[in-house]
Amino acid sequence: MQAAAGEANRIVVGAANAHVIDALQSPDSWPFGTAVLTGPARSGKSLLGRWASAQGIEVIDGADSLDEAEIFHRWNAVQDGGSRAGGKLLLIADTTPWEIKLPDLKSRLGGSLQLAIGDLDDAMASSLIEAHAEARALTLAEGAAEYLVPRTHRSFAGIEALIATVDRISLERQAPATMSVWRAALEALHGPDQQKLL
Numbered sequence: 001m002q003a004a005a006g007e008a009n010r011i012v013v014g015a016a017n018a019h020v021i022d023a024l025q026s027p028d029s030w031p032f033g034t035a036v037l038t039g040p041a042r043s044g045k046s047l048l049g050r051w052a053s054a055q056g057i058e059v060i061d062g063a064d065s066l067d068e069a070e071i072f073h074r075w076n077a078v079q080d081g082g083s084r085a086g087g088k089l090l091l092i093a094d095t096t097p098w099e100i101k102l103p104d105l106k107s108r109l110g111g112s113l114q115l116a117i118g119d120l121d122d123a124m125a126s127s128l129i130e131a132h133a134e135a136r137a138l139t140l141a142e143g144a145a146e147y148l149v150p151r152t153h154r155s156f157a158g159i160e161a162l163i164a165t166v167d168r169i170s171l172e173r174q175a176p177a178t179m180s181v182w183r184a185a186l187e188a189l190h191g192p193d194q195q196k197l198l
Contacts, residue, residue, distance in 0.1 A: 011047055012131050014124025020115045024052050027088040030113045033078045034089045036063075038096040039117025042157040045092050057088045064093035068102040075108050125149045125159055132163035133177075138170065141178040151186055158189075165189055 013021060023035065039045050049059040058078070063071055071091065077084040091109070096116065100106040120128070126145035133140050152162050165185040170177040 010131060010134075011044060011051065012124065012127045014127060015121050016118040016124055017044065017048075020048065020117055023113060023115055024048060024055075024057075024090070027052075027055075027057055030088060032075075032108070032112050033087065034075060034091065034109070034112035035115055036098070036109055036112055037090060037092045037115045037117070038094075038098060040096075040119070040156050041094070042155075042160050043117045044156070045094075045117065049090060049092050052090050057090050058084065059090045059092065061092045062094060063091040064095045064098045068100060068105050072102060072105040072108070075105070120154050120156065120159070122149050122154075125154050128156065128159045129163060132160055133167075136163065136167045138163065138167045138177055140166070141176065144177070144182065147179065148182055148186070152189065162186075162189060 011017075011021070017039075020037065020039075023030075027033070027035070037045055037048065046061050049061050053059045058074070060066065060071065060074060074089060076082050078087045078089045079085065091112075100109060126149055129140070129145045129148060132138075133144075148162060152158055162185060165188050166177050166181055169184050169188070170181050173181065175181060
């Protein structure tokens with residue numbers, strides 16, 4: 001799977017998404033052959049969608065921004081007698097919860113499998129730090145995750161922004177990504193009050 005520059009290019013598995021990955025590997029069990037995936041920003045929804053697409057699943061990323069009548073047509077196509085009968089459909093929505101206005105679509109998707117990526121725990125946040133650093137070819141000094149996780153926003157987008165900032169400061173200073181760079185990155189993201197935690 002290809003990722004944008006600096007984006008973690010592998011799926012990091014943890015408590016927040018293990019149940020989603022298990023479900024994506026068993027599409028034959030999806031009610032009506034359809035699953036709806038939601039989750040926080042930058043949580044890997046599109047990366048999981050690309051993986052599912054490679055397995056032959058029809059994926060509609062950003063489904064909540066598309067015409068609902070078109071989504072309804074695509075849902076019908078995977079049902080008995082549809083143009084893609086017997087196929088599987090994964091809808092990825094950026095909005096949580098996805099507020100559907102079309103009554104017919106709302107009732108159909110209400111009976112589909114609902115998958116939601118949850119919040120990060122410490123272990124998964126640490127793994128994400130390593131994955132984002134790896135994607136940037138950034139070498140972090142030992143103990144980086146243990147130091148950074150309690151001091152930053154524990155969210156997918158927050159971890160990504162933190163490692164991007166560490167990388168930028170390391171390059172600007174032409175210095176390795178050790179504690180002085182970590183401190184500067186935390187202050188850049190969270191302000192000088194962050195020093196109280198350092």
